[in-house]
Amino acid sequence: MPRALLVGLALAGAGAVPLVANNYVLSVLISLAMFTGLAYAWNIISGYTGYLSFGQVTFFGVGAYTAAVLIIKLHVAWPLAALAGGLLAALLSLPLGWIMLRLRGPYFAIGMLGLSRIAERIAFAWEPVTDGGRGLYLPPVLDLRAVYWAVVLVAAALVGITSLLDNSRFGLRLLAIREDEGGADNLGINTTLAKLQAFVLSAFFPGVLGGIYAWHVSYVDPVTAFATQIDLTAIVAVLLGGAGTVWGPLIGGVTLSVLAEVLWARFPFIHTALFGALVIVTVLFLPKGLADAFRQRGWLAPGRAFLRRLAARPAPLEAAPE
């Protein structure tokens, strides 16, 4: 099957990069993969389900602190600690999602922003565990390759999950909620459950990435672990690439990171303005993102390929996989 071959080649290529790249290139690629992963996670709850969140960084921070504490106090191996960070973030997202997802539209967005600010305050105040504003120091990372592989693995897993989601009945449910939640409810979709499932997915992966981040930077403090900037970068990446698409976050994440390295390092004083200009240009000229522009030129196949093939078949219809 050529598609499986393509995927395998892409993964092998990405995995082989550390054998040739120097540490600077690796650290750029780590942050590229990190933000692409965060963009994918945000895309599930906000791109597909339509619940715009400005607070997924809450779970990033929870993951970062969980991993840091496990590594420092219990000497857990860092990949396990990062995984535990993801699991705790997912666990925490159950009650939080149950409460927050009752809000809609701007109220949900602002509510999530508030949630991340509360999380930051807790990290400041809970000194016995987080050491407050002084932050937690982790053992230094002298080999970036393992960090790179871990981040790329998480990002690749998110690409895979999103492409499954795009072609599944679950994905359709989420899209139905995005387009008309009341209507979806009337059609018999358990919207509460579907939203919660999407929310947990969008919390688990930032948690894992937060754990890897803590290990990579070897220092966590409240302000950086819960920085709104982390959310904003992921959101802009998704908007630029195309929300609710399989390839949008990848296109956006790569474009933004490459732009950051090539352009912004040369314009130290105005790169924030360039960032703003990019957002405006995207919203005005490419409201559906680069993925849509690529599709119109035929460079990218339309989304939901499997469902489209299914729908195009004369009859009888078989059920889409869950």
Next chain:
Amino acid sequence: MRKRWYALVAVAALAALAAGTLSPASGQNPIVVGASISQTGRLAVTATYVLQAYQLWVDDVNAKGGLLGRPVTLKVYDDKSDPGTGAKLYEKLIVDDKVDLVAGPYSTPVSAAASTVNEKYKKVMVAPMAAGDALWKRGYRYLIQTLTPSSLYYIGVVDLALERGLKTIAFMSEDSEALRVATPAVADLAQKKGLKVVHNEYFPRGTTDFSAMLTRIKALGADVLVCGCYEPESVLSVRQSKELDYSPRLLFAGHGAAVPEFYKALGKDAEFVLASDHWDSRMKTPGNAEFVERFKKKYGREPNYHAAGTYGGMQAFEAGVRKAGSLDQDKIRQALGELDLATIFGRYKVSETGGQIGKTSIIVQWQGGKKEILWPGGTATAKAMLPAPPWAERR
């Protein structure tokens, strides 16, 4: 619409190219000092002082004929106040740009992230604005501290108390890592020099009611009260000691009492209160007055302790490189370990770990609405007005 989009991309690409070719021409093979500074983001306002101090230092070194006979240039990136970006930029500076020397970023979080990268490449980093002694407990070798270490925050108080024949001293300090180091250091010195410690208590951060503590200390009749506190606590502890009519003959209220807001909040009640500060423009350290003047002339504003500390740190770095006589990082590290230097910021001397042990705070007193330096003696601007008159006798 498509045309306009292409035009935009073309302009951006051209601008990038132009920026690439216009970077400083380097005919004489200069020594490149690399740093990341938070030019944007939450730390940007203070970080510009650090950047300006770096630039001033580069100017001054080049005016003296450079370093090791070569001119010095500065290569600076913006870390957006983000430790992760900072770490990435130090990788870039060291691996990609191959800078000769590495100077520190502003703030402890970014320094913490950057120091790990420098340690990996065995690059000495003088980190002028990294506080937090925890950074030097990680076992790193190539990180050099120039800010006042916590253990030397308050020690000047002991000399001032003994000069006036005071006998007993009481402490109440915020329960934080820095003050858990700073307070015992003063208490030890006091005991050694014959000042009796009658009380030593820690309160949690954010405490607003000090009356119970102050009542206990008042009952003990301590001559000297040392409040190990920052801004809100400094104000509150002084105000409440007045309300309880407790008049220590020397009232010291920590770093928080040195900021202008302290006097604004307390007005006349701030008079006679002592405080600790990192640096003052009137300090009689070698070259300090000239530094203040040049800084004001170049940037049109007063330097603060961030600028002075950065400049002083770079003076030490410069001395280390000259002593080493080469850019060999291990030789520079060794030289920096052996130096005992007077910079504009104060004394520079580091321990085995690279942590600072020479720089002390200065002790100031509010006199007539102005801060006067009392300690160390060589740099004093006024005589100590001690003992302080009791609250009841003040008008």
